[in-house]
Amino acid sequence: MQNELTVRISGEAGQGMQTIGSALCKVFKKAGYHIFANQDYMSRIRGGNNFFQIRVGERPFYTLREKPDITVALDKASITLGPENFLFNVPIYDMAKKTGGGEIFVNSVACGVILGVMKIDFSFLSEVLREAFSDKGEEIIKKNIDCAGEGFNFASQNCPPDIPVCGGIKLKGTGGERLLMNGNEALALGAIRAGCKFYSAYPMTPSTGIMNTIAEYAKDFNIVVEQAEDEIAAVNMIIGASFAGIRSMTGTSGGGFCLMVEGLSLAGMTETPIVVADAQRPAPATGFPTRTEQADLEFLLHAGHGEFARAVFSPGSIEEAFYLVIKAFNLAEKYQIPVLIMTDQHLADSYRDIEMLDYDKVKIQRYIISRSAGSYKRYQFTETGISPRAIPGRIEDVIYADSDEHTEEGHITEDAEIRKKMVEKRFYKKMLGLSQEVEKPTVYNAKDADIILLGFGSTYGVMKEVCESVNTKKLGFIHLSQVWPLPIAHLVELFEESKKLITVENNAGAQLARLIMGETGVKIDRSILKYDGRPFNLDYLTREVLKEAEYAETRGFQEQ
Amino acid sequence: MLKPEDFKSSDEIAWCPGCGDFGILNSVKKALVKLDRPPRDILLVSGIGQAAKLPHYVKANCFNGLHGRAIPAAVGAKIANRNLVVMVTTGDGDCYGEGGNHFIHNIRRNIDITVVVHNNQIYGLTKGQASPTTDPGFVTKFQPGGVILDPLHPLELAIVLGCGFVARGYSADTEHLSSLILEGIRHKGFSLVDVLQPCVTFNKKNTYEWYSKRIYKVNEDKSYNPEDRVMAIEKTHEWGDKIPIGIIYREEKKSYEERYGLNKIPPLVDEKVEDIDIKEILRGYA
Numbered sequence: 001m002q003n004e005l006t007v008r009i010s011g012e013a014g015q016g017m018q019t020i021g022s023a024l025c026k027v028f029k030k031a032g033y034h035i036f037a038n039q040d041y042m043s044r045i046r047g048g049n050n051f052f053q054i055r056v057g058e059r060p061f062y063t064l065r066e067k068p069d070i071t072v073a074l075d076k077a078s079i080t081l082g083p084e085n086f087l088f089n090v091p092i093y094d095m096a097k098k099t100g101g102g103e104i105f106v107n108s109v110a111c112g113v114i115l116g117v118m119k120i121d122f123s124f125l126s127e128v129l130r131e132a133f134s135d136k137g138e139e140i141i142k143k144n145i146d147c148a149g150e151g152f153n154f155a156s157q158n159c160p161p162d163i164p165v166c167g168g169i170k171l172k173g174t175g176g177e178r179l180l181m182n183g184n185e186a187l188a189l190g191a192i193r194a195g196c197k198f199y200s201a202y203p204m205t206p207s208t209g210i211m212n213t214i215a216e217y218a219k220d221f222n223i224v225v226e227q228a229e230d231e232i233a234a235v236n237m238i239i240g241a242s243f244a245g246i247r248s249m250t251g252t253s254g255g256g257f258c259l260m261v262e263g264l265s266l267a268g269m270t271e272t273p274i275v276v277a278d279a280q281r282p283a284p285a286t287g288f289p290t291r292t293e294q295a296d297l298e299f300l301l302h303a304g305h306g307e308f309a310r311a312v313f314s315p316g317s318i319e320e321a322f323y324l325v326i327k328a329f330n331l332a333e334k335y336q337i338p339v340l341i342m343t344d345q346h347l348a349d350s351y352r353d354i355e356m357l358d359y360d361k362v363k364i365q366r367y368i369i370s371r372s373a374g375s376y377k378r379y380q381f382t383e384t385g386i387s388p389r390a391i392p393g394r395i396e397d398v399i400y401a402d403s404d405e406h407t408e409e410g411h412i413t414e415d416a417e418i419r420k421k422m423v424e425k426r427f428y429k430k431m432l433g434l435s436q437e438v439e440k441p442t443v444y445n446a447k448d449a450d451i452i453l454l455g456f457g458s459t460y461g462v463m464k465e466v467c468e469s470v471n472t473k474k475l476g477f478i479h480l481s482q483v484w485p486l487p488i489a490h491l492v493e494l495f496e497e498s499k500k501l502i503t504v505e506n507n508a509g510a511q512l513a514r515l516i517m518g519e520t521g522v523k524i525d526r527s528i529l530k531y532d533g534r535p536f537n538l539d540y541l542t543r544e545v546l547k548e549a550e551y552a553e554t555r556g557f558q559e560q
Numbered sequence: 561m562l563k564p565e566d567f568k569s570s571d572e573i574a575w576c577p578g579c580g581d582f583g584i585l586n587s588v589k590k591a592l593v594k595l596d597r598p599p600r601d602i603l604l605v606s607g608i609g610q611a612a613k614l615p616h617y618v619k620a621n622c623f624n625g626l627h628g629r630a631i632p633a634a635v636g637a638k639i640a641n642r643n644l645v646v647m648v649t650t651g652d653g654d655c656y657g658e659g660g661n662h663f664i665h666n667i668r669r670n671i672d673i674t675v676v677v678h679n680n681q682i683y684g685l686t687k688g689q690a691s692p693t694t695d696p697g698f699v700t701k702f703q704p705g706g707v708i709l710d711p712l713h714p715l716e717l718a719i720v721l722g723c724g725f726v727a728r729g730y731s732a733d734t735e736h737l738s739s740l741i742l743e744g745i746r747h748k749g750f751s752l753v754d755v756l757q758p759c760v761t762f763n764k765k766n767t768y769e770w771y772s773k774r775i776y777k778v779n780e781d782k783s784y785n786p787e788d789r790v791m792a793i794e795k796t797h798e799w800g801d802k803i804p805i806g807i808i809y810r811e812e813k814k815s816y817e818e819r820y821g822l823n824k825i826p827p828l829v830d831e832k833v834e835d836i837d838i839k840e841i842l843r844g845y846a
Binding site for chain 2 (some may be wrong): 138177178179180181185189190194195197198200217219220221222224226228229230232233234236237239240241242243244245246247248257262263266268356357359364366391392393394395396397398399400401402403404410411412
């Protein structure tokens with residue numbers, strides 16, 4: 001009996017893969033299973049080929065498998081049969097028309113079929129359908145449940161018994177509520193919790209979901225969500241809003257981030273806190289609008305003309321995305337800097353079932369003064385480089401902020417000495433402070449391992465599962481959820497002479513390797529790079545890593 | 561009652577002697593005195609250019625941002641704190657060129673800010689290139705054969721976009737200009753005050769002499785109805801022997817704050833954010 005199964009729902013855009021997939025995720029979760037779901041879609045609204053893939057099983061998953069065990073083909077093109085495949089023909093459109101009275105019910109039929117094949121209790125599906133159509137009235141609910149039942153019965157009666165199924169094995173006592181959420185939703189909810197009151201963005205895949213989610217709850221939390229006319233407007237609006245005292249954020253992808261670059265520089269110069277999320281996708285230019293990549297690392301580290309302090313987070317999981325965005329706001333306001341959050345389409349769109357989020361864990365800290373000893377100077381020189389920050393209209397004095405080089409009072413100056421001190425303030429001193437409170441990397445078996453995988457962002461899940469599943473003590477991983485400042489001391493401590501260091505990255509330039517080598521002086525031996533627009537999966541990375549392990553076993557760490 | 565000294569800044573003024581900006585500065589200060597809100601409640605936002613230095617010369621809150629991006633920064637600040645009196649001081653290049661897209665879309669937003677454009681029909685700070693409003697045929701180093709583009713007509717553009725307060729002033733008539741600015745501030749929604757302003761160093765065509773021969777106050781003509789859109793658009797075509805100044809067009813329309821509902825809640829800046837309860841929405845993901 002297998003303890004996991006991967007189901008892929010595949011078809012043309014518009015056929016309902018997302019509807020079916022989302023419903024099934026809820027069903028599997030209700031049934032007590034753990035899931036990891038990812039979406040593969042094209043940049044179009046109808047036609048082409050998209051799929052929604054769900055990995056279901058008894059233990060928590062953090063990544064996907066290379067090949068599905070069950071493919072639900074909603075169109076002919078999705079039927080790709082190999083010698084070991086079995087084709088199970090199901091007349092879902094006929095069933096939808098017969099039992100429901102229209103093709104619109106075909107998604108419910110399909111859900112029923114899948115449950116029948118997997119031999120999962122139908123009651124979970126009827127519950128989910130009831131909830132999904134709760135606002136459509138009893139008649140619609142019944143029709144959907146009946147159609148699902150048709151599919152379920154057909155599959156139960158006609159599917160050959162030797163096909164691998166999960167087989168009704170329930171998890172033992174998970175206890176508490178588990179949440180089903182994707183990376184975009186986690187960022188949005190974290191931002192709401194963090195007290196973000198202004199989110200302005202231009203729709204750009206795969207970041208749009210962040211804005212959708214915040215917009216959904218905006219009224220309840222007095223948040224202004226404003227679609228900007230362009231990304232330049234977005235970043236400048238959030239800077240103006242932050243200057244006037246509210247936490248504000250924008251999100252985009254690489255191409256939109258390009259347009260925000262001068263704004264980053266403005267935030268750095270005026271010392272205005274902002275949070276900017278870059279949900280990466282394959283580039284350059286328009287690239288693959290709906291796919292995944294991690295090639296903006298070097299860009300995010302250096303974007304913005306001139307030199308100023310910044311922090312860059314790279315959450316590895318949905319939970320991390322939630323907590324780190326809250327930290328991002330705190331850090332942005334503490335140091336009065338732009339804080340960037342790197343995600344990618346894979347993290348943005350993947351679902352996992354997670355524990356209820358402990359949002360009390362990260363305290364909200366604003367670092368704002370309402371009274372000044374003496375006349376207020378927005379850019380007062382201090383030991384730490386951080387000037388006390390007041391909000392216009394909420395302090396007696398007036399406040400001057402300027403994108404030109406400025407005096408402590410905020411007026412324009414050309415003075416060389418003041419310039420020198422301001423650069424030191426904005427760059428050296430703030431970076432020093434930031435480097436003393438970096439997120440520790442997540443470390444697994446680095447001490448005992450001979451081979452250490454290194455990654456940032458969404459490769460956390462696949463590295464974790466490879467290391468946990470490959471039967472050797474010689475493998476470990478280090479994951480960076482903050483890439484700037486780099487946690488140099490932590491890393492150097494883990495890098496011993498005898499270990500082979502391999503970065504795992506979704507880019508062609510081995511950008512993480514270059515960053516680590518540049519900052520620590522330690523040589524990265526190799527990089528496993530994937531830049532085809534698709535995420536790493538467990539099978540692919542396991543193969544690549546085992547190749548390395550083989551070399552390690554037979555010939556130490558010399559290249560052949 | 562506030563006095564002019566209340567808005568006096570210590571910063572040294574960097575404009576050329578005789579610059580039209582002085583007139584605009586004085587007009588802004590006069591308007592602020594009449595408005596009678598304390599300096600801490602005023603926010604002047606600018607981009608880059610000579611016009612953009614004005615906020616430093618006033619005792620008020622100042623955000624001097626990027627070239628072309630004053631309006632978005634001002635809009636963000638107004639959203640954050642609707643109790644701030646937000647004024648943008650910008651130039652013809654900063655507002656109509658680099659910042660053109662923000663000019664267009666923020667008229668659509670109709671957020672309650674006042675945009676004062678120092679329209680000297682030239683780029684002063686960068687030493688004499690043509691601006692979007694430069695007269696055709698005007699010779700510059702970038703345009704040695706004379707400007708061949710048709711000029712942008714800011715007043716007409718604003719009216720066509722639906723701007724609810726479109727006015728033009730003249731920097732040498734500070735009484736008149738300050739009243740326009742005050743009216744603009746009081747108008748609920750996006751207000752445009754385009755100010756004709758001689759650049760004594762780089763614009764030898766549109767000089768004080770040139771303007772004074774042409775300028776007349778349109779509101780002194782009782783038959784002129786600034787609420788008549790068609791008449792207003794016609795009026796904006798006058799640019800030759802006669803140049804109208806005053807309130808060219810006005811219309812009451814709901815501001816962004818009203819449409820979004822911001823006027824019904826306290827300023828966002830005063831929201832408590834230290835302990836926001838998201839338990840219920842999280843439960844929605846279970």
